[in-house]
Amino acid sequence: MRVIVQKFGGTSVDGAERIKNVARRVVDAKRAGYSVCVVVSAPGDMTDKLVDMAYEITDSPPPREMDMLLSTGERISIALLSMAVQKLGEQATSFTGSQAGIITDSSHTKARIVEIKADRVLDALKRGCIAIVAGFQGVSTEKDVTTLGRGGSDTTAVALAARLGAEFCEIYTDVEGVFTTDPRIVPEARKLPYVSYEEMLEMAATGARVLNARSVEFARVYRVPVHVRSSFVPDEGTWVKEVSEMEQPVITAVTYDKSEAKVTIRKVPDRPGIAAKVFGTIAEENINIDMIIQNISEDGSTDISFTVSKDEVARAREVTEQIARELGAKGVEVDPGIAKVSLIGAGMRTHPGVAAKMFDALARKGINIEMITTSPIKISCVIREEKTEEAVRAVHDAFELDKDQAYEEKEI
Amino acid sequence: MRVIVQKFGGTSVDGAERIKNVARRVVDAKRAGYSVCVVVSAPGDMTDKLVDMAYEITDSPPPREMDMLLSTGERISIALLSMAVQKLGEQATSFTGSQAGIITDSSHTKARIVEIKADRVLDALKRGCIAIVAGFQGVSTEKDVTTLGRGGSDTTAVALAARLGAEFCEIYTDVEGVFTTDPRIVPEARKLPYVSYEEMLEMAATGARVLNARSVEFARVYRVPVHVRSSFVPDEGTWVKEVSEMEQPVITAVTYDKSEAKVTIRKVPDRPGIAAKVFGTIAEENINIDMIIQNISEDGSTDISFTVSKDEVARAREVTEQIARELGAKGVEVDPGIAKVSLIGAGMRTHPGVAAKMFDALARKGINIEMITTSPIKISCVIREEKTEEAVRAVHDAFELDKDQAYEEKEI
Numbered sequence: 112m113r114v115i116v117q118k119f120g121g122t123s124v125d126g127a128e129r130i131k132n133v134a135r136r137v138v139d140a141k142r143a144g145y146s147v148c149v150v151v152s153a154p155g156d157m158t159d160k161l162v163d164m165a166y167e168i169t170d171s172p173p174p175r176e177m178d179m180l181l182s183t184g185e186r187i188s189i190a191l192l193s194m195a196v197q198k199l200g201e202q203a204t205s206f207t208g209s210q211a212g213i214i215t216d217s218s219h220t221k222a223r224i225v226e227i228k229a230d231r232v233l234d235a236l237k238r239g240c241i242a243i244v245a246g247f248q249g250v251s252t253e254k255d256v257t258t259l260g261r262g263g264s265d266t267t268a269v270a271l272a273a274r275l276g277a278e279f280c281e282i283y284t285d286v287e288g289v290f291t292t293d294p295r296i297v298p299e300a301r302k303l304p305y306v307s308y309e310e311m312l313e314m315a316a317t318g319a320r321v322l323n324a325r326s327v328e329f330a331r332v333y334r335v336p337v338h339v340r341s342s343f344v345p346d347e348g349t350w351v352k353e354v355s356e357m358e359q360p361v362i363t364a365v366t367y368d369k370s371e372a373k374v375t376i377r378k379v380p381d382r383p384g385i386a387a388k389v390f391g392t393i394a395e396e397n398i399n400i401d402m403i404i405q406n407i408s409e410d411g412s413t414d415i416s417f418t419v420s421k422d423e424v425a426r427a428r429e430v431t432e433q434i435a436r437e438l439g440a441k442g443v444e445v446d447p448g449i450a451k452v453s454l455i456g457a458g459m460r461t462h463p464g465v466a467a468k469m470f471d472a473l474a475r476k477g478i479n480i481e482m483i484t485t486s487p488i489k490i491s492c493v494i495r496e497e498k499t500e501e502a503v504r505a506v507h508d509a510f511e512l513d514k515d516q517a518y519e520e521k522e523i
Numbered sequence: 524m525r526v527i528v529q530k531f532g533g534t535s536v537d538g539a540e541r542i543k544n545v546a547r548r549v550v551d552a553k554r555a556g557y558s559v560c561v562v563v564s565a566p567g568d569m570t571d572k573l574v575d576m577a578y579e580i581t582d583s584p585p586p587r588e589m590d591m592l593l594s595t596g597e598r599i600s601i602a603l604l605s606m607a608v609q610k611l612g613e614q615a616t617s618f619t620g621s622q623a624g625i626i627t628d629s630s631h632t633k634a635r636i637v638e639i640k641a642d643r644v645l646d647a648l649k650r651g652c653i654a655i656v657a658g659f660q661g662v663s664t665e666k667d668v669t670t671l672g673r674g675g676s677d678t679t680a681v682a683l684a685a686r687l688g689a690e691f692c693e694i695y696t697d698v699e700g701v702f703t704t705d706p707r708i709v710p711e712a713r714k715l716p717y718v719s720y721e722e723m724l725e726m727a728a729t730g731a732r733v734l735n736a737r738s739v740e741f742a743r744v745y746r747v748p749v750h751v752r753s754s755f756v757p758d759e760g761t762w763v764k765e766v767s768e769m770e771q772p773v774i775t776a777v778t779y780d781k782s783e784a785k786v787t788i789r790k791v792p793d794r795p796g797i798a799a800k801v802f803g804t805i806a807e808e809n810i811n812i813d814m815i816i817q818n819i820s821e822d823g824s825t826d827i828s829f830t831v832s833k834d835e836v837a838r839a840r841e842v843t844e845q846i847a848r849e850l851g852a853k854g855v856e857v858d859p860g861i862a863k864v865s866l867i868g869a870g871m872r873t874h875p876g877v878a879a880k881m882f883d884a885l886a887r888k889g890i891n892i893e894m895i896t897t898s899p900i901k902i903s904c905v906i907r908e909e910k911t912e913e914a915v916r917a918v919h920d921a922f923e924l925d926k927d928q929a930y931e932e933k934e935i
Binding site: 130204207 | 539542543573576577579580581584585587588589591592594595598599601602603605606607609610616617619622643666667668
């Protein structure tokens, strides 16, 4: 049995005509000799509408009930797609997350898959039936409906592909693949034929919206080749896969993220254990922080800055002001007007000049860098939000990302 | 633990404001000392919209997928209502049909409840939590999602009331109770303070839409008192309950049904076994027929007429034409222009003059009776559809149903 998993996003199943198109793709794959498992998202903006409905009822919807609510959209998609596939003459069976055996922990609205009991899906595939699974949802070990967070359908698809031993997992979406940067900002941005799991992870973590980070993690751990491609055009998209060192370009992509804000605690007394106190307390509140900077101490006090999702900045401010008072700091400033621009490339490990070249490209445009973080394959700079587009263009140009980089080791 | 079950229909949960109103009713009952189990339908016309979506995909939606699709509406209602109840400070937990342990057979789109495994609901009630259950749906013994057919939420509510040993079951709806006839036709129609299970069953079967027949059957078998009342006004509605003979009025109500068509097979050779052949074949096709009439034989042949739901009349015609050819009958006629007017009353058993009085009332208005069927507590007459309103008024007047009939034995 040669299994593949195909995942279709919300825009692909928005309306009868699009659902029929998806059905044709699925049936084509089946008739090409594959056993096909399909994962679908909720149609169009249904999930957003459901969220709005909840907030009309209460300003703090209980997470368990939120999951009960949000899991309905995908069920509509799977039922309708199953009907459309059967109409084309193939057998199909829809499965809710629970029926597909997607077992998660109990962290409602952001549950993690702990196990997949795929018996029913496997039975269906063995019978020659196309299995159509609701993405984004599962059932907790307490038998409650859970959801995996935004973009969770990607995770469902990749996790199922791993569990079913699929040859590959196709992610159909409204873009044509993974690009060297956002083509709306840089029209010469190039579609990447492939990208390594590690790079894709960094890209997802720094603002590329094409795949969610957790799905890439799954793909990496289980070595599932993922093909990101368009629902609307037949061309090959981008393969996320294991990439040999020889195939590895130095630099792969430039990403950006405007979703964070910067919080600064002014003039914290510079004593040992201060950072632990600050970030320990924030972590206890379950607030995720991204970058951290502590200035050089002056007169026995220092400034500590960190970035946090704008969604959580109100809570972060509250907690931080409390800590600032306790520590006798001067005060807390919140700056929502920032953006993070990142450069990703596995080849960076062996090319020490990359960071300097990036900083230089920004400096030439007069763009000030407020914070910097690095990983072995990524450099991120925080800049003013209104400079984002200019910065992305400058960095993309400096590394000539519009030109094919694979198989040639460029001097930097 | 004093348990009650409250059921709210689709119009009661259509929009945030109405859901908040329902939440207040539920919380009031809880604070009055009851353990409250709530059953809700899909909001507004959502189920109709989902049906339309299915028919945009295919003209014959597979029943299993139809159930997957149609079961989503109630899930939205239970999640939102649970949020609204929690917002008012009471604990609440939503349960899908499956989570509430509503086990059904596998007859998709019209499944029957075979068992209720109410452990999770009972646990919730024991913890002081309000249990909010999706109506209309269950899970089959094959672990597929099933639905109970239109009006199925009533059945869920009454069945749960029986299983939980509830003191009574409240059905909140958009009318104020059960009336002696449709007040849109007869403005003097009287709201009945109570009605017996048997009479309510006959009323449901002959066109009264306030409760579905299967839910009344459940109530009767398990002796669950059912209180039918308005979601929008606080007045007492109608109790469907065991009624002692002393409390029993002779005549309770006049109902009508325009949803059937009449099929006639002309000049069937009149041999033994003909009726068995005709209705056996129709039954095999799973077509439900209501009334049957076979004319007196003439020249060795006879006419056979029956009524069938307009939804099924196309299939019934097909089957019947086939049989007519096999039997050498002259042909098949289909007449959609009929209506059935029925008179219901448990006291009828001991008052033989009732039928004659009904026929006389129709005759005085020049309304021709085309078919008649009777049960011990019901007389139904098929007439021309356009005479329905006039017939209902005539019969309602003749039996003075606008006047209170209980506790007094009227001469007829």
